[in-house]
Amino acid sequence: MKVYLKIWRQKSAGVKGRFMDYVLDDASPEMSFLEMLDALNKKLIEKGEEPVAFEHDCREGICGSCGLYINGKPHGPEKKTTTCQLHMRSFKDGQTLIVEPWRARPFPVIKDLIVDRSAFDKILFAGGFINVDAGQAPEANAIAVRKERAEEAFDAAVCIGCGACVAACKNASAMLFISAKVSQYALLPQGEVEAKRRVQRMVAEMDRLGFGNCTNTYACEAKCPKGIKVVNIARMNREFFKAKVGAQKESLTTGGLA
Amino acid sequence: MIQLDAKIPDGPLAEKWTRYRQSARLVNPANRKKLEIIVVGTGIAGSSAASTLGEMGYNVKVFCYQDTPRRAHSVAAQGGINAAKNYKNDGDSIYRLFYDMIKGGDYRSREANVYRAAEVSNATIDQLTAQGVPFAREYGGTLANRSFGGMQVSRTFYAQGQTGQQVLLGTFSGLCRQIANGTVKMYPRRDVLDVVIVDGKARGIITRNLITGEIERHSAHAVVLATGGYGTIYYLSTLAVNSNGSAAWAAYKRGALFANPSFVQIHPTCIPVLNDFQSKLTLMSESLRNDGRIWVPKTKGDKRHPNDIPEEERDYYLERRYPAFGNLVPRDVGSRAAKERCDAGYGVGATGLAVYLDFKDAIAKQGKNAIAGKYGNLFDLYQKMAGENPYEQPMRIYPAGHYTMGGLWVDYNLMTTIPGLFAIGESNFSDHGANRLGASSIMQCAGDGYFILPYTMANYLAGEIKTPRIPTSTTEFEEAEKAATDKIDRLMSLRGKQTVMSFHKRLGKIMWDHCGINRNEEGLTSAFQMVDDLEKEFWQEARIPGTSSELNQELEKARRVADFFDLARLLIRDALERKESCGAHFREESQTVTGEAKRDDEHFAYVAAWEYQGKDQPPKLHKEPLTFEYVELKERSYK
Numbered sequence: 092m093k094v095y096l097k098i099w100r101q102k103s104a105g106v107k108g109r110f111m112d113y114v115l116d117d118a119s120p121e122m123s124f125l126e127m128l129d130a131l132n133k134k135l136i137e138k139g140e141e142p143v144a145f146e147h148d149c150r151e152g153i154c155g156s157c158g159l160y161i162n163g164k165p166h167g168p169e170k171k172t173t174t175c176q177l178h179m180r181s182f183k184d185g186q187t188l189i190v191e192p193w194r195a196r197p198f199p200v201i202k203d204l205i206v207d208r209s210a211f212d213k214i215l216f217a218g219g220f221i222n223v224d225a226g227q228a229p230e231a232n233a234i235a236v237r238k239e240r241a242e243e244a245f246d247a248a249v250c251i252g253c254g255a256c257v258a259a260c261k262n263a264s265a266m267l268f269i270s271a272k273v274s275q276y277a278l279l280p281q282g283e284v285e286a287k288r289r290v291q292r293m294v295a296e297m298d299r300l301g302f303g304n305c306t307n308t309y310a311c312e313a314k315c316p317k318g319i320k321v322v323n324i325a326r327m328n329r330e331f332f333k334a335k336v337g338a339q340k341e342s343l344t345t346g347g348l349a
Numbered sequence: 350m351i352q353l354d355a356k357i358p359d360g361p362l363a364e365k366w367t368r369y370r371q372s373a374r375l376v377n378p379a380n381r382k383k384l385e386i387i388v389v390g391t392g393i394a395g396s397s398a399a400s401t402l403g404e405m406g407y408n409v410k411v412f413c414y415q416d417t418p419r420r421a422h423s424v425a426a427q428g429g430i431n432a433a434k435n436y437k438n439d440g441d442s443i444y445r446l447f448y449d450m451i452k453g454g455d456y457r458s459r460e461a462n463v464y465r466a467a468e469v470s471n472a473t474i475d476q477l478t479a480q481g482v483p484f485a486r487e488y489g490g491t492l493a494n495r496s497f498g499g500m501q502v503s504r505t506f507y508a509q510g511q512t513g514q515q516v517l518l519g520t521f522s523g524l525c526r527q528i529a530n531g532t533v534k535m536y537p538r539r540d541v542l543d544v545v546i547v548d549g550k551a552r553g554i555i556t557r558n559l560i561t562g563e564i565e566r567h568s569a570h571a572v573v574l575a576t577g578g579y580g581t582i583y584y585l586s587t588l589a590v591n592s593n594g595s596a597a598w599a600a601y602k603r604g605a606l607f608a609n610p611s612f613v614q615i616h617p618t619c620i621p622v623l624n625d626f627q628s629k630l631t632l633m634s635e636s637l638r639n640d641g642r643i644w645v646p647k648t649k650g651d652k653r654h655p656n657d658i659p660e661e662e663r664d665y666y667l668e669r670r671y672p673a674f675g676n677l678v679p680r681d682v683g684s685r686a687a688k689e690r691c692d693a694g695y696g697v698g699a700t701g702l703a704v705y706l707d708f709k710d711a712i713a714k715q716g717k718n719a720i721a722g723k724y725g726n727l728f729d730l731y732q733k734m735a736g737e738n739p740y741e742q743p744m745r746i747y748p749a750g751h752y753t754m755g756g757l758w759v760d761y762n763l764m765t766t767i768p769g770l771f772a773i774g775e776s777n778f779s780d781h782g783a784n785r786l787g788a789s790s791i792m793q794c795a796g797d798g799y800f801i802l803p804y805t806m807a808n809y810l811a812g813e814i815k816t817p818r819i820p821t822s823t824t825e826f827e828e829a830e831k832a833a834t835d836k837i838d839r840l841m842s843l844r845g846k847q848t849v850m851s852f853h854k855r856l857g858k859i860m861w862d863h864c865g866i867n868r869n870e871e872g873l874t875s876a877f878q879m880v881d882d883l884e885k886e887f888w889q890e891a892r893i894p895g896t897s898s899e900l901n902q903e904l905e906k907a908r909r910v911a912d913f914f915d916l917a918r919l920l921i922r923d924a925l926e927r928k929e930s931c932g933a934h935f936r937e938e939s940q941t942v943t944g945e946a947k948r949d950d951e952h953f954a955y956v957a958a959w960e961y962q963g964k965d966q967p968p969k970l971h972k973e974p975l976t977f978e979y980v981e982l983k984e985r986s987y988k
Contacts, residue, residue: 102899121624121736122624126627129626129850136848137848139894142903144900148590149589150629151631152730154422155420176730178736201560207416208416209416212417212419216525217529219525220522220525220526221480221481222526223476224404225400225401225799225800226472226800228472231434232492235489235490236490237486238486238488238490241484245509245515248483248508249511249514252417275481281478
């Protein structure tokens, strides 16, 4: 199959980028989207041109590295599918594909289709953990956890940190991402102990990093490749208000990336 | 002159680790602050080690090539994590888990290391649960277990089919906490180019910042490699495509011995190669074999739709050949059996290189919902990749390169032959012998990081408390940086026309054909020459656009592939030298009349540890004899 590609090319952060046109004659429906880009890059390299830089690793939908904005949608047209799992059979022969990086102020472009998502980690440094040292843990079965609750926690915990929720949101809100982590821990007795402190710190860091607020468009849920639900945002808001009532001031210290 | 000493503590097997901990040297908390440790890799092993060392008060610097530690390839482990909790009351114990690993590894691992891995497994489950890892649970609120390929007890803890992701995110959360506390400093997007040795001890690393291309020097009192396996040497494998063996290879070239490099596990249940552009093979967890039945048509070249092939015309070959274990035979046995059927002409699909994994009976018996509850995400994954619905027709599967049991040689301290250089998780060789049992990989990684390395590291660093901060301005760092820069310059100067990926693909094919599931002397010998020829061609014909002082993914790939040529030769050499069949290593010259692997304990009950002798010299073989005091060596039969 033949595809017409309009791909965002940008040499590095801070320089001006632009769309470049490419035509690929020998794509095939069984190729994954990234394999199609591999094929394009092969052609470019053989011509002595610079290949398109894009982020990828596991190529099985679990590491969260890949993330392209394809024809105006994060991870392309399919539901619950990462870019690496998207296949060319989802497109028509002769179709034009517009390929962009995530567009969000907290995710600046590094090169071509690669963006800097370290802001997500910074939010986790602020509180995305349970304070327990190796060696302190009680016997695993000492604390019973209701099966349904464990499953709900799991459903929130499957987030791969790809950033599609932010890219899909007109406000560049990270609330689906944060609420998934807040929910996972708030639902489990192990994490409930410090639920209040955690939600306040993570929300404060989110604000500091310039992510927008949630205005209930549900675009994040629609484009989450792991099917994380906006009900988590409602739960986070509840946790946040609970924490604010009679809250103690927390010091909002975070570590940093080198 | 290297003398291999595994430094196994005295005493009965079950008491060795306790005795070690009681007599190991300690570092007092005030001194820990003055000591620096580098950890390379942020999978389950690296992140659990780094966070635990941080909790203890050491200064830890952590490096990974990804943009964030959470993407390390541990994330893709599916099926589960073993522990000897015996929650099912079905006869499990630490000894039993130890025994299963020794037997599963076909008696090519070290008793003391394996026993310790089993011993710390229970604490690992406690730790992960306390960190909020949402393992599957029973209605009563206790943790659920399932049985897993090749084991007769239910000891596998799991989180649907994405246990690795959940465990990794658990260990990553601990790392986040230490980064926030300031005990761990994170350096993402770095490739390790070399390990720096000062006065015989590992004292630092040379890295390349993958965004700026800057070459950096980092020093520490000890260096830990947690860099995973080298299965991408086959190009197509279940690994993340950027996984690589370069850091371990750099350590090898600096004097660390590389053990059993040819022991590579070929996983029996992966989505087969569907087209020529394919860039990786996706694993379908072997937990699927608990409910799925594997078969091929009884007639060669039967092109009917699988649903149209009646029951009596199907050959459930694993159930036929191995009635005791059936579809649950260990991975190596399952892989060879699939290859045997396909080579004999019974394979299915367009290429004939696939067998069926069928859930028809399980769905009829347990209902679609029960099956979806256990394997939902795997079924979805299969449908996305293969474009077929596995609830309605059998999956097509085929073996693929998966896990490397071989790796850097380490002693009981998990220290390589270079003092101060440790290797943990998949990057070492110590726990899985010639074949790894399912659900024991992340178990080993977390055990190494949380409960073993923190003790053995203290034991080493106790002798370093008077060593001041290691300067990076010394000639050793200078020399290592120059060697790394020279290699990059040499790669950038190539003016050929072919992509690095095309060379990687060709190397992978050589290795898969001649040093894959089956090996023989003739094939291995010819592969050696093919690798040499391909390498020569690479150094003339490869093309890397752009410059080295920017983000350059082609350069990253080229460095890794250049190392893989060397590593490939070591694999082949090791496979040639080991004339027996054992575990995943199947030498066609050494098989029983029924086609099973034939071990030769008299001549090959040793660890083959290779020492680098220079680029143009063959490496030197050191043999660590394996003695079995607690386990009787038996033929590994699953019939």
